Amino acid sequence: MPRTARPHGRAALTALSTCVALGCGTGTVPGEQPSPTPGGPTAAGRDVVTWASSADHVGEAADGRGYRLMVHTSVGGSGLRVRLSNAFGDRPVTFGSAHAGLQRDGASLVPGSNRRLTFGGARSVTVPAGGIVYSDPLPGRVPAARTLAVSLYVARAGGTLTGHGMALQTSYTTDGDHTAEEGAAHWKQRTGSWYYLDAVTVRPRKETGAVVALGDSITDGRQSTPDRDRRWPDYLARRLSTSGGTVEGVANAGIAGNKVLLDGPGQSALNRLRRDALSLPGVRTVFLFQGVNDIKAEPGATSAGLIAGYRKLIDRAHAAGKCVVGATIAPFKGWPEWDPAGEAVRQRVNAFIRDSGEFDGVTDFDHVLRSPHDPERMLPAFDGGDHLHPNDKGMRAMADAVDPKTLDCGTGQRAGNDGPGGQPDADGPGAIRPSR
Structure with missing residues (x-):
């Protein structure tokens, strides 16, 4: 060549x-590292x-x-x-x-x-x-x-x-x-x-970091207005730019239909965590908002199985020196695959996210999006029309619910590594070994 x-x-x-x-x-930026x-x-x-x-x-x-x-x-x-x-x-x-x-x-x-x-x-x-x-x-x-x-x-x-x-x-x-x-x-x-x-990466002012949103079609932005940057991570980026905190970069790692446990549309969250989140430069926090596709699948995941998957993701992110914020699974009654058994799984999983103490921070998207009249269903004002995906207003409400302080919890001190994360695990095609 x-x-x-x-x-x-x-x-x-x-x-x-x-x-x-x-x-x-x-x-040229002073102290710039050689090109890879x-x-x-x-x-x-x-x-x-x-x-x-x-x-x-x-x-x-x-x-x-x-x-x-x-x-x-x-x-x-x-x-x-x-x-x-x-x-x-x-x-x-x-x-x-x-x-x-x-x-x-x-x-x-x-x-x-x-x-x-x-x-x-x-x-x-x-x-x-x-x-x-x-x-x-x-x-x-x-x-x-x-x-x-x-x-x-x-x-x-x-x-x-x-x-x-x-x-x-x-x-x-x-x-x-x-x-x-x-x-x-x-x-x-x-x-x-x-x-x-x-x-795409840049070198911002000193001490600035990033959060990566690991998610499914809701994070990917389905039902938000195209070409207007109205996914919830976009609204979050606008908030962080004026919050006065040190986390300002936002990476969207959402894939429509994606699951925590099994490959399907995209590799599972467990199999793509390294490439899609931990390998990205400057990431301080993984914001985990996944699980609804596991629950509504046929057969659906059990609460024990999904919680075990969350624990693996938390352990791997912590091993790479990253914080992990967990978001509760939003209501989806009215979606064709909703049923009472799956709803019971969602409730048990959300209780784990809120109360286990295993996440470094929690954002309660379930509480933000649910209807007070039917908590198993999304608030109509936030519903994008299919009872699963929020509209622009719902996306903004989700971003507004995130506490910027939880996105820089100091977990990076565990591994002392603010660059691309530690050793790769078996993350399938495209897994990479970040340099130190």
Whole structure:
């Protein structure tokens, strides 16, 4: 694979001129760690995840495709990196080029903001089946609460395509390499999914950390308004930006239909914890809000089985030095798979979450969302229409119920590691060994 040197001269001046549009500060961050080897994990340091989605298989890969992916930052900072995932691929993927800029409207970008990403100094990189790669850090600053456009050109690919199916965000695809273009002329095809991109990181002010929301379709945002960033983790990010606390980054690790115990849509929470949560830089806390899909499955999980799964997740997160906040399972009476037996399991599991003391903090989503007239049912004002997924108003109420103080409980002192987490366990395809 050909390698290209870092830009100098005119290219460097062009990159510098884009700093005005990107809100750039100074160039290289003092004390910056060396770039990671292509295909390997990021170096531990002050990097903090500002956006993430959970990878799954989303169809068949193809050569010669371009993807302009729109993602919303939570915390701002310098040294932007993107993480590209081939976690579910069965063949190598070669990215011929990649750029990052700021969205202006639709597929068009803020003039002067689109900047080339490199990988170990090269413009292209090949990611092996099951692997990931971090880009080199871009100099300058990236704003908080802005929509980034990450443009990728896949020169060679095949087999299973890695991505995230339900983005609730309009992105764009094309044929050929148009990643450097800031206009929308070649980006006419719309998509509601993200492809290959599964994390964006920055280096914010000192002591800033992140929380990752490990969840299912409610966390993924089903029934929230598309293209408006109204998932409950989005509302939480806006709250944290003004809370005065040290946790400002928010990563959304929700997958529609996902379970704690069994694979299905996406790997189970137990099997994807390492890749989707603990490996993300700067994470202080795992916010666990899952279990309803285990309960309403046929056959459904028992309370003992689900509690055992929670305990494994807590133990693994604590071993990596992370706090774990548990959220009670929301009511879902009226959903076709609801029955009294499953409701009894939900009540026992929620009692464990509230009263066991095994979580570092608790958020009572059940209490927030339930109807006072029928506590087994969601409050109609919060119901997205299917009796399981909250609407925008319900999503906001969930975020408002989270106590920011619980998101930085000091658990990191257990392992003394504020970078990507400890040793991997058997997390299936794409499991990675974070650097220390």
